[in-house]
Amino acid sequence: MDLEILTPAVIGVGVVSISLAWVINTLIRVRHGYPLENSWGKAVYPKKSTENEERVKLLSQENAALRAELGSMKDRLANVERIVTDSGYHLTQEIETLRGTQKGAN
Template sequence: MDFGIITPAVMGIGVVSMSIAWVVNTWIRVRNGYPLESSWGKPIYPQKNDESIERVKLLSQENAQLRAELGSLKDRLANVERIVTDSGYQLTHEIDRLREEKEVN
């Protein structure tokens, strides 16, 4: 049997499968919040300096402001929806009732 062609093909498949496994492993680690590793297996953590910490604080404040604004916009939208979906009959009935009260007084 001639192993001259089969051996490089098997080795190529092994190298490709190991590369795919490394990519999948890295993807799973990143997705689940584990730190990446250097070529020697030591974890690589993101660098934390004063500038990045200040940036996170500013972004957190902006996020809180935007959430508060979104809450107030939701409330205003609910009021507008209530006004728009209120039937014309009820509105006319309220106006007539107020006119009658004014005429009585």
């Protein structure tokens, strides 16, 4: 009876141990830059596509252009905010000055 219970446990521990060893081996190979292997033992390298490299280059250029445009828009917005807030204050002050001179003239 004990052998029937023990056998699946031993098999389970063996399968888990082998799987864990495979995962650790793969992680070590990746960390140190060794190529991975397919099921036939042939080295598998990541595919490098010139199309993907061109796409990354174009997206990087577009990103740089958009960042430059965003920077100029921030500057313009800051100028508009400064004009709106400063001009409103100065305009009110000038109107009050004119009202004061008109009252003094009357």
